[in-house]
Amino acid sequence: MFDVLLSDVRVMGREGLFDIGVRDGHIREIALAGTLAHSGKVLSGSGLLAMPPFVEPHIHLDSVLTAGQPRWNESGTLFEGIQRWSERKPYLTREDVLARVDEALRWMMAQGTLHIRTHVDVTDPNLTALQALLELREKVRGVIDIQIVAFPQEGIYSYQNGRGLELLEEALRLGADVVGAIPHYEYTREYGVRSIDACFDLAEKYDRLVDVHCDEIDDEQSRFVEVVATRALERSMGQRVTASHTTAMGSYNDAYAYKLFGLLRKANIHFIANPLINITLQGRFDSYPKRRGLTRLKELWQAGINVCLGHDDIMDPWYSFGTGSMLQVAQMAMHVGQMTGRQEAMVCVDMVTERSAKTLQIEDRYGIEVGKPASLLLVDADDKWDLLRRMPPAQMVMSRGVVVATTEPSKRQVYWTSREGMLGDGGREVDFRVRTGSPVSVSEPRA
Structure with missing residues (x-):
């Protein structure tokens, strides 16, 4: 049915995870993740954000x-x-x-x-x-x-x-x-x-x-x-x-x-x-x-x-x-x-x-819509705000259904030094993502 199925991606401006079916270089279907039948090549989006180029x-x-x-x-x-x-x-x-x-x-x-x-x-x-x-x-x-x-x-x-x-x-x-x-x-x-x-x-x-x-x-x-x-x-x-x-x-x-x-x-x-x-x-x-x-x-x-x-x-x-x-x-x-x-x-x-x-x-x-060329990016970002703050690389660039560029994400390790001057047990990976807009529970002060 599709030449390429891009699975498990978030689409900029939409909520949830989606599959994007591509045939003849164009987007033929966008549906909830796991609902599209496929027989061609499958590319896992791993929850990355799909956005227009x-x-x-x-x-x-x-x-x-x-x-x-x-x-x-x-x-x-x-x-x-x-x-x-x-x-x-x-x-x-x-x-x-x-x-x-x-x-x-x-x-x-x-x-x-x-x-x-x-x-x-x-x-x-x-x-x-x-x-x-x-x-x-x-x-x-x-x-x-x-x-x-x-x-x-x-x-x-x-x-x-x-x-x-x-x-x-x-x-x-x-x-x-x-x-x-x-x-x-x-x-x-x-x-x-x-x-x-x-x-x-x-x-x-x-x-x-x-x-x-x-x-x-x-x-x-x-x-x-x-x-x-x-x-x-x-x-x-x-x-x-x-x-x-x-x-x-x-x-x-x-x-x-x-x-x-x-x-x-x-x-x-x-x-x-x-x-x-x-x-x-x-x-x-x-x-x-x-x-x-x-x-x-x-x-x-x-x-x-x-x-x-x-x-x-x-x-x-x-x-x-x-x-x-x-x-x-x-x-x-x-x-x-x-x-x-x-x-x-x-x-x-x-x-x-x-x-x-x-x-x-x-x-x-232009844009991630059915009928338009399958030209898009996959980035590790929550939304436009996060994209602008962290400026993550495009991990995958697709042009008309063909992957034309990929970038391996960098990995940072921090080795924390204790007060005694001894290194801790191994390093810890640093993640610069900070979730924003989450509801905050505020308790009223007691009278």
Whole structure:
């Protein structure tokens, strides 16, 4: 009946133990544990939590693992990062890009990321990285889903006297899935507005999604997000449009922000914050107090606007660290966004799973539901809160019914020393799990 039966798992958002029947790479049935007949392969979940895979909505795969090449970003600023990347681009080759991205994808897949939106710099006359990523997208299709954003890193109208527009359109003709722009990096505000208009025109012409690097700067006067939202509203494209970064929003005065949020709710666009990178890139020109460099993450969520979280960079000219862990991204957002209330913290997990899936417009094939691809993770966690607190590894990663990665859980032993200085009889394993939310019995004081 089933090719694979995943038995005795807990499913995120449900109570109890379940069996999940998989056939032809899709979930065919979910039932109480022990009730599904089977004749194929049985994988015991041993009470682990089954959850949908992580979704990476914003990363630059073309630049991964290039930190220090040819020089390190010593100032740590966005602008030096762009300069270092412009020095690295002439050395790009198909083999170079494929080798680095293949390594990064393995890191990400091992930690449960199976859906990725990557920005690829198309301000390159040869479009070397784009063509390599297009090739790799097809190679990994069926295991990892990759969306490619044609991203004009050095501007549309500011690059080589406007040649950025020609290269951007060529990238779409070659097969890029999403149109990008970077209006705050253009020479003038007028160029910035024109670049947004060009982005939307191309999206309509080629039936593509839109993802704009928007106001990734500390300048409180950088207000291109209002232009992006207005164009989305005017063209009825809201759910197809994303504003990434929007770090300047953290510096807007509250009166303007109040007006802006009214527009954002009407426009119904998506937002992506990148906490690991923006808290290090932004605020570099501040003395004290220093700004966090993050958009109004909590306020966007509270306003009912879809907001999610991405890496942005892994070991490249903008950020020399990173392992590809989406849980690390979520936990950093929880801290710098001051989202430490129980519901606030748990929604940070949503921001790297279902909310990101909504941004990428892949909801029809995402989630642990009958009829959808059998792509899921098994983790040793009680719930989203526990997942975020302990950040346990994905012990099993399944993509379309096939196990593509496993991780052996670590084991810690503590050998307690008595007051007499003698070691106790053997070690005791340490378990960091703490059950929360259990009822507490409280006795009334006697009169």
